[in-house]
Amino acid sequence: MIRLENVSKTYGSGAHAIQALKHVDLHVPKGSIHGVIGLSGAGKSTLIRCVNLLERPTTGSVQVDGEELTRLSGPSLNQARHQIGMIFQHFNLLSSRSVYDNVALPLELAGMSKSAIQERVLPLLDLTGLADKADKFPAELSGGQKQRVAIARALSSRPKVLLCDEATSALDPQTTGSILELLKEINQQLGLTILLITHEMEVVKTICDRVGLISDGELVEEADVGDFFTAPQTQLGREFLNDFLELEPPGALVERLEAEPSVNTHPVVRLAFGGDAVATPLVSRLARECGVDVSILQAKVESIQDRTLGLMIAELIGNSHDTRAALNYLEAHDLKVEVLGHVQRDA
Numbered sequence: 282m283i284r285l286e287n288v289s290k291t292y293g294s295g296a297h298a299i300q301a302l303k304h305v306d307l308h309v310p311k312g313s314i315h316g317v318i319g320l321s322g323a324g325k326s327t328l329i330r331c332v333n334l335l336e337r338p339t340t341g342s343v344q345v346d347g348e349e350l351t352r353l354s355g356p357s358l359n360q361a362r363h364q365i366g367m368i369f370q371h372f373n374l375l376s377s378r379s380v381y382d383n384v385a386l387p388l389e390l391a392g393m394s395k396s397a398i399q400e401r402v403l404p405l406l407d408l409t410g411l412a413d414k415a416d417k418f419p420a421e422l423s424g425g426q427k428q429r430v431a432i433a434r435a436l437s438s439r440p441k442v443l444l445c446d447e448a449t450s451a452l453d454p455q456t457t458g459s460i461l462e463l464l465k466e467i468n469q470q471l472g473l474t475i476l477l478i479t480h481e482m483e484v485v486k487t488i489c490d491r492v493g494l495i496s497d498g499e500l501v502e503e504a505d506v507g508d509f510f511t512a513p514q515t516q517l518g519r520e521f522l523n524d525f526l527e528l529e530p531p532g533a534l535v536e537r538l539e540a541e542p543s544v545n546t547h548p549v550v551r552l553a554f555g556g557d558a559v560a561t562p563l564v565s566r567l568a569r570e571c572g573v574d575v576s577i578l579q580a581k582v583e584s585i586q587d588r589t590l591g592l593m594i595a596e597l598i599g600n601s602h603d604t605r606a607a608l609n610y611l612e613a614h615d616l617k618v619e620v621l622g623h624v625q626r627d628a
């Protein structure tokens with residue numbers, strides 16, 4: 282439904298040029314929810330704004346529902362944009378118009394009759410839980426309610442695609458949850474394709490099917506959400522995941538970590554395991570089969586969509602032969618093993 286090919290965007294020129302996007306390829310299939318996550322300044326907003334040509338890519342192709350948008354301009358681009366709704370972090374409502382009139386605005390601009398507008402707007406107010414707020418003004422609404430108005434407005438032209446630019450970043454966690462639930466409902470009920478950008482892993486975990494990671498204008502990693510949360514492929518992906526899971530070794534231990542093993546050290550590992558491994562009595566098996574004691578420093582089990590993910594930071598205590606065998610054993614049983622370092626045995 283959305284296809285970006287080799288999209289680059291440079292702001293300015295000469296010595297002041299900023300290359301905000303570099304050769305980005307992105308495909309979002311019809312009916313899916315795709316997230317793009319990245320740090321501040323990575324190029325997320327530029328990327329999403331290139332999809333509806335609010336920013337024109339410097340080079341590359343942007344197709345939405347099979348139509349090449351970069352070839353369009355003027356009225357034909359405006360027409361194509363009706364297929365693409367967008368919501369923003371700060372809602373962008375008109376404060377002088379009521380809820381009803383905000384939602385009706387795109388339809389008024391399209392020249393629809395009052396009765397046709399009413400037929401379109403009232404069901405949207407129902408869908409977004411705003412039926413009793415039609416006559417209120419934005420200043421009388423909470424942040425979550427304002428975003429609901431923005432969603433209803435974005436849906437009024439019956440788009441095929443909804444772009445969400447940090448749509449929950451200004452909201453508290455509970456309201457974020459209810460807005461994400463609404464977006465998921467809309468995705469399922471209307472078959473709407475959703476592309477969202479965010480800096481929050483929670484958002485990705487809650488509603489996305491796939492996720493891309495953007496860094497310094499490049500899409501450096503892309504995966505199904507379950508895979509991304511189990512085994513990110515890049516250092517930045519691992520940092521996002523570890524921050525989200527708050528699974529870092531205790532500070533006192535970090536200070537003692539040595540990069541290289543020696544005869545008197547044992548490894549400290551971060552283990553991630555999914556599927557059958559979650560239900561396996563790993564610790565006792567390591568002790569029995571490899572002769573290694575396991576000291577668990579941190580552990581948690583997370584549900585990521587329909588998958589269960591176990592995470593653990595542990596010291597593997599034994600002689601170097603046995604601890605190496607234990608690492609091999611873990612890897613052979615489909616655990617993701619990251620050796621964080623080595624600590625002196627007698628420290």
Ligand SMILES: Nc1ncnc2c1ncn2[C@@H]1O[C@H](COP(=O)(O)OP(=O)(O)OP(=O)(O)O)[C@@H](O)[C@H]1O
Pocket residue numbers: 292293299300301319320321322323324325326327328480
């Ligand atoms: N209109 C502009 N003119 C010049 N530079 C810009 C413009 N918009 C963005 N940039 C630059 O492009 C780069 C990417 O910015 P962008 O806003 O796309 O990142 P972001 O990941 O959305 O960041 P944030 O999460 O902080 O909004 C940054 O270096 C930014 O300063």
